[in-house]
Amino acid sequence: MSLLEKLDAAAAARKAQLPEGVGAFGIPIEESYSATEARIGERRVLMLGTNNYLGLSFAPECREAAHRAIDQEGTGTTGSRMANGNYYGHRALEHEFAEFYNCRECVVFTTGYQANLGTISGLVGPGDVVLIDGDSHASIYDGCVLSGADILRFRHNDPADLEKRLRRLGERSRNTLVIVEGIYSMLGDQAPLAEIVAIKKAYQSILLLDEAHSLGVLGETGQGLVEKTGVNDDVDFITGTFSKSLCGIGGFCVSNHSQLDQLRYVSHPYIFTASPSPATIASTRAALKLLREGRLLREQLWQNARHLYSSLEKTGYRLGPHPGPIVAVLLDSARQALALWNGLMEHDIYVNLVLPPAAPEGKSLVRCSINAAHTTEQIDKVCDVFSKLYSTVA
Amino acid sequence: MSEVTQEQITELLCQRLAYFTETRMEVFPETNLITHLAIDSVKLLNLVMEIEDQFDISVPLNTLVDVLTVQDLADLIYKIKLSSQ
Numbered sequence: 001m002s003l004l005e006k007l008d009a010a011a012a013a014r015k016a017q018l019p020e021g022v023g024a025f026g027i028p029i030e031e032s033y034s035a036t037e038a039r040i041g042e043r044r045v046l047m048l049g050t051n052n053y054l055g056l057s058f059a060p061e062c063r064e065a066a067h068r069a070i071d072q073e074g075t076g077t078t079g080s081r082m083a084n085g086n087y088y089g090h091r092a093l094e095h096e097f098a099e100f101y102n103c104r105e106c107v108v109f110t111t112g113y114q115a116n117l118g119t120i121s122g123l124v125g126p127g128d129v130v131l132i133d134g135d136s137h138a139s140i141y142d143g144c145v146l147s148g149a150d151i152l153r154f155r156h157n158d159p160a161d162l163e164k165r166l167r168r169l170g171e172r173s174r175n176t177l178v179i180v181e182g183i184y185s186m187l188g189d190q191a192p193l194a195e196i197v198a199i200k201k202a203y204q205s206i207l208l209l210d211e212a213h214s215l216g217v218l219g220e221t222g223q224g225l226v227e228k229t230g231v232n233d234d235v236d237f238i239t240g241t242f243s244k245s246l247c248g249i250g251g252f253c254v255s256n257h258s259q260l261d262q263l264r265y266v267s268h269p270y271i272f273t274a275s276p277s278p279a280t281i282a283s284t285r286a287a288l289k290l291l292r293e294g295r296l297l298r299e300q301l302w303q304n305a306r307h308l309y310s311s312l313e314k315t316g317y318r319l320g321p322h323p324g325p326i327v328a329v330l331l332d333s334a335r336q337a338l339a340l341w342n343g344l345m346e347h348d349i350y351v352n353l354v355l356p357p358a359a360p361e362g363k364s365l366v367r368c369s370i371n372a373a374h375t376t377e378q379i380d381k382v383c384d385v386f387s388k389l390y391s392t393v394a
Numbered sequence: 395m396s397e398v399t400q401e402q403i404t405e406l407l408c409q410r411l412a413y414f415t416e417t418r419m420e421v422f423p424e425t426n427l428i429t430h431l432a433i434d435s436v437k438l439l440n441l442v443m444e445i446e447d448q449f450d451i452s453v454p455l456n457t458l459v460d461v462l463t464v465q466d467l468a469d470l471i472y473k474i475k476l477s478s479q
Contacts, residue, residue, distance in 0.1 A: 129452075129454075134439070134440070134443070144455075145456070148456075149456075150452070150454035150456060150457075151454050151455040151456050152446075152452055152453075152454060152455070153439060153442075153443060153455070154443075155443065164447075165446070165452065168446075168450065168451070168452055169452060356434070356436075357434045357435060357436040357437075360436075362436070362437075
């Protein structure tokens with residue numbers, strides 16, 4: 001089979017799963033009106049499928065900072081941090097993230113994907129081991145592949161399974177990087193971090209925690225699961241993204257290990273790419289300030305999340321295990337999930353459709369994500385529509 | 395499982411892999427995991443975890459790149475099992 005024929009075969013399989021004309025994936029957003037509403041085609045829809053957890057995408061402070069940065073520094077850096085792309089803003093943001101986490105070091109990457117790719121491939125190499133949660137994000141898998149280390153998985157959120165696999169490694173557990181996530185993007189569940197920390201300490205491994213979906217969402221000041229669990233001193237490296245709660249694009253890694261700085265000289269995803277644009281850095285700095293002061297936003301977010309979760313649960317939907325900003329509705333088949341997704345769109349509600357193998361354990365999901373800017377009326381409407389549509393999937 | 399033979403591993407894999415197919419098709423050593431069994435990547439990764447527990451070994455995912463058939467997988471497991479003893 002030729003290269004192009006292979007792509008044709010993959011396209012045919014995709015179309016068999018999702019008929020032509022159904023625009024669940026890559027749906028065109030024509031206009032964004034606010035943190036909660038947009039136009040899709042001719043419909044003004046309620047956006048319940050973004051990662052805009054604190055609702056900051058239109059925050060005046062962030063927009064003004066971005067405008068100012070463009071006027072003062074131009075639209076792009078046109079180069080790597082290693083060359084001509086190392087601006088004051090990049091260094092200031094690194095300092096602010098390090099200070100936020102009370103860590104010695106921070107490295108900023110151009111995307112969240114590259115933060116995992118660059119951190120993992122910089123920390124481990126051939127002969128080392130990465131032991132990752134089975135439901136890890138693709139950026140974690142890809143970082144592991146890029147590293148050349150031996151890649152092992154443990155069963156999702158199962159500390160006993162993690163321990164069994166570390167024990168099996170013997171002395172190699174000391175050269176093992178364990179990787180977990182604060183909140184898992186598909187089901188919205190949280191890692192059992194206290195137990196995982198105890199195990200990694202017992203086996204003298206290194207722990208990396210990805211707070212992509214939990215930054216701004218968990219913890220008193222929004223640091224994430226590390227703060228909620230109270231284990232800041234025991235997590236070796238924390239990565240995260242600017243593209244969710246911070247409404248920009250980019251990523252970071254913070255650590256109290258001074259060796260993190262060495263990644264700037266060995267990590268290809270850090271070196272061989274242009275640095276984030278001045279506007280991105282400026283809006284992210286402004287958003288980080290709002291996030292740190294955002295206790296009320298977090299309270300509103302969680303109130304909205306609990307409201308939706310409890311309502312859908314009462315209606316009878318099967319949901320992910322924990323209430324939170326990601327509320328995943330579990331369906332038995334792709335056909336059911338597609339029917340529900342279409343039904344919601346007909347009522348002007350956009351959510352994410354997730355089909356196997358992207359969803360864990362072969363499930364199909366209708367994934368809702370809630371933000372702090374959703375009003376009670378908007379969440380009530382979503383609950384009503386889900387209730388009306390229940391008979392179509394029951 | 396310390397004295398397991400290569401043939402026993404192959405036989406066990408054939409039995410286990412049959413459950414991964416919708417029609418419970420018969421699986422042979424030369425059966426291709428992807429083209430014949432149509433095992434998607436997630437199922438294959440989960441199968442690897444089962445194998446690790448069954449034989450008390452670690453099977454790095456990066457060692458699977460050359461695995462096409464059931465026999466290839468059995469050979470890999472046997473090699474790892476042998477080197478871990």
